[in-house]
Amino acid sequence: MARVPTPGSLSAVTMLPHRPSSDLRARARALLDSAWHDDPGFCVPNPGVYPHQWLWDSCFHSVVWSSFGDRRAVIELRSALASQDRRSGFVPHLTYWTEPDRHADLWERTGTSRITQPPMYGHAIAEAVRAGLTIEADLIDRAVAGMRHLLEHRPRRNGLICVLHPWETGCDDSARWDDWCPGGYDRRRWWEVKGELVRALRSDEPGGVPVGSERFAVPSVGFNALVAWNLNELAATVALEPLERAAG
16 A cells, blocks of 8 residues: 655655645635634634533644644644543543533543544544654544554444444434434434433443443444545554554
8 A cells, every 4th residue: 555655755646636726725824823722732622602622622733733744733632632541542522621611510530521423533644754853752642543443442433433322423413313303303313312312322431441232333435434544544654554553
């Protein structure tokens, strides 16, 4: 499989065919700058509706920071993985940096959620490397541990990793989940059902890492495709053959 080229070896063939206009790049940079929080270092998705840090949002922000050659690509990845469970490698999808008690009743823990999202940090790390940014070894170790958690600790069906809540896919209100809402989709009822699905999580200990669900364990093809792609990206970047083989 192809290895990640060094910045100086990129040819016209490997570059995107259409570079965004300087005006678009300037506006994108200004948007990221306006959303940036220095402590702990991440872009707020939306200051009104989504003021906290979401895992895959930050991974996408990191990809854009890398396109500017900005070190904040690495800083944002580090903050996104900072709340990782050191024992299992589980990475929560949401971190409440400024309001650690926010939604604590829902998650049965403070500071973070008890579910994850697609592990876009594999691709984000690869993009940072391609941009010539330095990725510290401990950050790569965190990413590898996050991947191993999904491969080794998640239930499977027909060989596919299961998601344990619709929020884990990033497609929260997709019509694909309507069958879980009694009587068909209703906005308020669906919100209640999603809360019930959080409470249906089975963890390794109270408020701990999810290992299953009493009601929802879905082998999402989209989620598995993103896991495989990010595994390949990460394996190519750090040359970890076991990860590469796991990605198929």
